[in-house]
Structures are given as structure tokens and as C-alpha cells.
Amino acid sequence: MITLEKRPQPSRAWSLATPLLAVLLTMICGGLLFAALGKNPFETIRTIFLDPLFSEFAWFYRPQLLIKGAPLVLIAIGLSFGFRAGIWNIGAEGQYIVGAICGAAVGLAFYPTESFIIFPLMIIAGILGGTLWAMIPGILRVKFGTNEILVSLMLVYVAEQLMASMALGALRNPDGMGFPGSRNLSQYPSAANLEIIAGSGMHWGVVTALIAVILAYIALSRHIFGFNVRLAGQSPRAAKFAGVNPAAMILICMGLSGGLAGAAGLFEVAGPAGQVSIDFNVGYGFTAIIVAFLGRLHPVGILLAGGLMALTYIGGEIAQSNLGLPLAAIQLMQGMLLFFLLAVDVLTNYAVRFGRRQVA
Amino acid sequence: MDLSAINPILLLASLMVAATPILLAAIGELVVERAGVLNLGVEGMMITGAVCGFIVAVNTGSPWLGFIGAAIGGALLSVIFGVLTQFLLSNQVATGLALTLFGLGLSALMGQGYIGIKAPSFPDWHIPLLGDIPVIGPIIFQHDPMVYLGLLIIAATWAFLKYSRAGLILRAVGENHEAAHALGYHVMRVRMLAIMFGGACAGLGGAYLSLVRVPQWTEGMTAGAGWIALAIVVFASWRPGRLLLGAYLFGGVTVLQLNLQAAGAAIAVEYLSMAPYLATIAVLVIMRAGRAPGSLGQSFHASR
Numbered sequence: 001m002i003t004l005e006k007r008p009q010p011s012r013a014w015s016l017a018t019p020l021l022a023v024l025l026t027m028i029c030g031g032l033l034f035a036a037l038g039k040n041p042f043e044t045i046r047t048i049f050l051d052p053l054f055s056e057f058a059w060f061y062r063p064q065l066l067i068k069g070a071p072l073v074l075i076a077i078g079l080s081f082g083f084r085a086g087i088w089n090i091g092a093e094g095q096y097i098v099g100a101i102c103g104a105a106v107g108l109a110f111y112p113t114e115s116f117i118i119f120p121l122m123i124i125a126g127i128l129g130g131t132l133w134a135m136i137p138g139i140l141r142v143k144f145g146t147n148e149i150l151v152s153l154m155l156v157y158v159a160e161q162l163m164a165s166m167a168l169g170a171l172r173n174p175d176g177m178g179f180p181g182s183r184n185l186s187q188y189p190s191a192a193n194l195e196i197i198a199g200s201g202m203h204w205g206v207v208t209a210l211i212a213v214i215l216a217y218i219a220l221s222r223h224i225f226g227f228n229v230r231l232a233g234q235s236p237r238a239a240k241f242a243g244v245n246p247a248a249m250i251l252i253c254m255g256l257s258g259g260l261a262g263a264a265g266l267f268e269v270a271g272p273a274g275q276v277s278i279d280f281n282v283g284y285g286f287t288a289i290i291v292a293f294l295g296r297l298h299p300v301g302i303l304l305a306g307g308l309m310a311l312t313y314i315g316g317e318i319a320q321s322n323l324g325l326p327l328a329a330i331q332l333m334q335g336m337l338l339f340f341l342l343a344v345d346v347l348t349n350y351a352v353r354f355g356r357r358q359v360a
Numbered sequence: 361m362d363l364s365a366i367n368p369i370l371l372l373a374s375l376m377v378a379a380t381p382i383l384l385a386a387i388g389e390l391v392v393e394r395a396g397v398l399n400l401g402v403e404g405m406m407i408t409g410a411v412c413g414f415i416v417a418v419n420t421g422s423p424w425l426g427f428i429g430a431a432i433g434g435a436l437l438s439v440i441f442g443v444l445t446q447f448l449l450s451n452q453v454a455t456g457l458a459l460t461l462f463g464l465g466l467s468a469l470m471g472q473g474y475i476g477i478k479a480p481s482f483p484d485w486h487i488p489l490l491g492d493i494p495v496i497g498p499i500i501f502q503h504d505p506m507v508y509l510g511l512l513i514i515a516a517t518w519a520f521l522k523y524s525r526a527g528l529i530l531r532a533v534g535e536n537h538e539a540a541h542a543l544g545y546h547v548m549r550v551r552m553l554a555i556m557f558g559g560a561c562a563g564l565g566g567a568y569l570s571l572v573r574v575p576q577w578t579e580g581m582t583a584g585a586g587w588i589a590l591a592i593v594v595f596a597s598w599r600p601g602r603l604l605l606g607a608y609l610f611g612g613v614t615v616l617q618l619n620l621q622a623a624g625a626a627i628a629v630e631y632l633s634m635a636p637y638l639a640t641i642a643v644l645v646i647m648r649a650g651r652a653p654g655s656l657g658q659s660f661h662a663s664r
Contacts, residue, residue, distance in 0.1 A: 046453075097658075145644050161631070161634045303591070329463070329465075331464065334461065334465070335458060339458050342458060343448050345450060346448040
């Protein structure tokens, strides 16, 4: 007979060990899955997790790691504040899209003027766009008690349609011979999010993500705001008595996550993606939820988790082209990782006891 | 735009068809939430049901077997959610999201060889006598059997929750799990059964999309239907009767925007496609939700 006994305090050791355990379990189950698909499990696991870093073509993949990791980390940092406070913004994908649209629109409005001020203006527009989009569920929650999970998610689908309409209408490239999609921002120097060191993958989004990690760490561990966030999550009643305004907390957390998601969208549209197009978004907003939990909602953890997730994206692409592994298998593996993470988390909060409990 | 191209009888008839997948998924989730569990994985279970149903139906040639397969597939997926939230006490919101992400990946992988195939046809019933009534006949009595099965499930769920002893126990578990446990009810068992019922219903709803409404398999074909089902449960204040109203309201918006697209409205297609989602938000804002079940979303751990 196995029973669970609640720990007086969450175990520190387990809280560090569980993400590693979850990754290990995912590798084992992923291996079984790949074997079932008729691939060599060891080769596939090696391709996904090691080849992007250590193979002979790693010089090509390492910059990709930063490019894919930056939006994930940036979005996940924003989400982690809300998740800690019990505010569930799961529409980051929509805020990411709207940030990209707003930022790109500002850039395209100046085309073909060259000025150093354009890119900063675009960043501001991207952040504002994402923030405003996230404010919709935030304000509706505060004013009408509407569930922010559902509203923020509905707005993802609305944003996707908005993106399509922009790519086909208002922002379409006038010189594009009628093809959908905007002008390529990465070929417009004043608006391009270029690599700071050529060939390193280090663009302004990566720098922003690193700054966000540091600021989030300081806010959570050294600032009253971080304390209030943690308080609101662990005990909403206590937070109220301590003078934390729940409505303000909701708006700040939604705005923060929306702003960072919007910034991520802008850096993507001005850099790696280059243009507003119908298939611009690839699910970073949803994967960032996994990243936030895998990093245990801690900034440093999120940085590591974002790297790992970026690795599976790139490794997945390599496995797709070299081994013919379907991309859906990678998506499945990422979902599996979140499951294992949530499953083994029980060890952090509960101690496992074997044998029947004695009657005291 | 030619509004006269829109036939009101056909519009109302297709409204019932458009509402059915949401209706099926929402009634399952309603039971789950009345048992005190918040399963946000409806979208994932729906799309898994859609692909399972499609695969079974194509391989056996029978849509009925397809629906059974979809229900089993949805229920199996929901068991993962059940084990995680009930036995391993994980956060229900996060686990539900994980279920959706996992389901989307799983369905894309399973459905790879089935893209572009047509589902076996699922003929409409032409109910004798009733189906011949002018106006009402074509609107209500000339649909495929799943439309009526959906209505039957709603009625049965309503009666189960209101009149049966088991329904009372389920509601007790949802309102206050500590008290239900103290009375000797098996909180986990009740919740696991409710979760599996929810999974099966979501699976049926998904299969209705892939076998009847579209009828094809494409990746991500549920396109938020599962989330809309969740919204409708809130809109319905956790009562089956109002669920019907919510689902038809949503079905109406969907059908109307599709008809406007076909009639060549002056509004761009993209903005019309936003309508169902915007309508869902508007409904959530305007309609004050009733009181949620007392223990909704909380983990239960029997300390002794």
C-alpha cells in the first residue's frame, strides 16, 4: 500500500530534481515512441538532444538555439509572474501576434525612410500592442469577473484572423505582385532586428530576454512587487489583508506578460521571420507555458528550460530531415514533458510512504 | 451582397448541426465540473476523438464504430488527466493545458496517413411524418442521428443530476469534497468516472466534426471548439438546460457568418471568421455566471 503524506514544507531537493527527472522520463518514453514509429530510439534521442550542440554541423545550429530560445524565454518570464499569482494568461500566442503586427506596422509606415529612431519606436509599438491585447482579458476580469483563461484564449483565434487580414490587406507588400505577406523588414536596415555579432544568432530579442531574466530575478527575490506576487498566489486572503490590490495585481500581471509577448513578436517579425505573413506564428506562446512550468516559474530555471525547449525544436527539425521523424512526434514529446513534470511534482509536496500507516 | 441567397430554413437547420459538436463536448465538461474538477483539456480530447473516430470509420467503413472509437479515445486520454490530478494531485489548470498540447500533437501524429481522405457517409434520418411537416420538419426532424443522440445525452444528464441518487452524490462531491468524503463517498472514484464521461463526450464531439460536419481529417481542425465548449459551460451556469441555449446561440453565430461569407458580404472573410470567438467573449461578459460548484478546481487529498 502506497500512501502520500503532505510535507510540512515543499522539499527543496525535490523541487530541483523533479525537472531533471521529468526530462529523463520524457527521453525514455520518447524513445519508446520513436521505436514504435520504427526509428532507432538511441539515434533519435541523440539527434534531438545532442546533435544541435555537438555534431559537426553544430556551428550552424548553435545560433538557432538563441533565435528559437529568446521568444520562449521572453514570453515565459512574463507568464511566470501571472502563474505565480494565480492569474492564467494562456493567450500569449495572441499577444505575440498583435505585438508583431503593431511593431511591423510602425516600421512599414516609415518605409523607406532611414533613421535610427525607427527600430526603438517599433519595439515600443510591439510592447504596447501586446500589452493592450492582454489588457482585454485583464479588464474584463476586473470589471465583469469574466474568466481570463477563456477570454485570452479566444483572443488567440481572433489575433490569428487579424494577422491573416493584415497579410492580405492593409500591410501587404505593394511591390509583392499580389502575394500575401508584407515587405521584408529584415531587408529594411532601419527596421531590421539584425544580429549584433554576425553569425552568432545574438539579435536584440536575445539581449532583451537576458535582461528580462535578470530583472525578473531581482523583482522576485528583492522587490516588494515580487513578494506580493508570491503572496497573492500562495494565500489570496493574506495578500488582501497585507494591502495587495487584487485588481491591480491582475492588470499588472496580464500587462507584463502581454508586453513581453508583444516584444517577442516584434523581435521575431523584424528579424528571423522578416515579414507579416499568414503562417507567422508557430506556437511559441503555447510552448512558453511548458517552458514556464519546466523552469519552475523561476527566472533562471526558465532560462535553462527555454534553452532545452529550443533544443528540442532544432533537434526535431534535424531528426525530421535526417531520420524522417514526423514533426508532430516532437510536439507530442513536448506535451509529454509537461505531463511528466506535473506528475513528478507530487514528490516536492508529498512524501511517499510504503506500507500501511500505523494507527497512532 | 445578396441577402436573399440566405435561406432561413436552411440556416436554422444547419444551426442544429453546427451546435452539435460543442453541445456534446460541453455536456461532458458540465458533468466533470459539477464533480468539482476543472478539465481544460477539452480541446485536446476533442481533437483526439476526431482523429480516432476518423481512423476507425475509414478502416471499418462504419461511422457508428467511428463514434464508438472516438468516445473510447477521448476517455482514454482523459484518464491521463484523471490520474495526474486525482492521484498525483497536480494543478488542474496546468494539467488541462498539458492535455490540450499533448492531444494536438498526438492527433497530428496519428492522422498523418489520413489527410485528404473522405469519411464514409453518415446519412441523415428523415423521420417519417414529423419530417414532412413544412418549415419545422426540415429544421428539426431531418438530421443525422448524432444530433438527436446529443439532445438525448443532455436530457439524460439533466435527469441524472436532478433526480438520481448517483447524481446527488456527484453534486455533493463537487460542492464540498471534504464533507462528501466524511459521509463515506469515494471522491476519487466519482471524479474519475466523471472525467472519463467528459472525455468520451468530448471525443464524440470531435468525431462529429471529422465525420459529419467537415467530413475530413485536417490537423488542428477543432480550431478552438473545445475552448468554446468550456465557455458555454460557464455561460450555462452549470445547468444542462441553459447549455442547450448557449450551444444553439453559438451555432447560430457560426452558421450566420458562414452564410454571410458565402453570400459575399462586404466584410472581409477574416473578420467574419472572428465572429464566433468574439461572440463567445461577449456572451461571457454579458451573462453573469451563476455560482460555480464549491470545490471546483481544488485538489482533494484525504489526510486520513
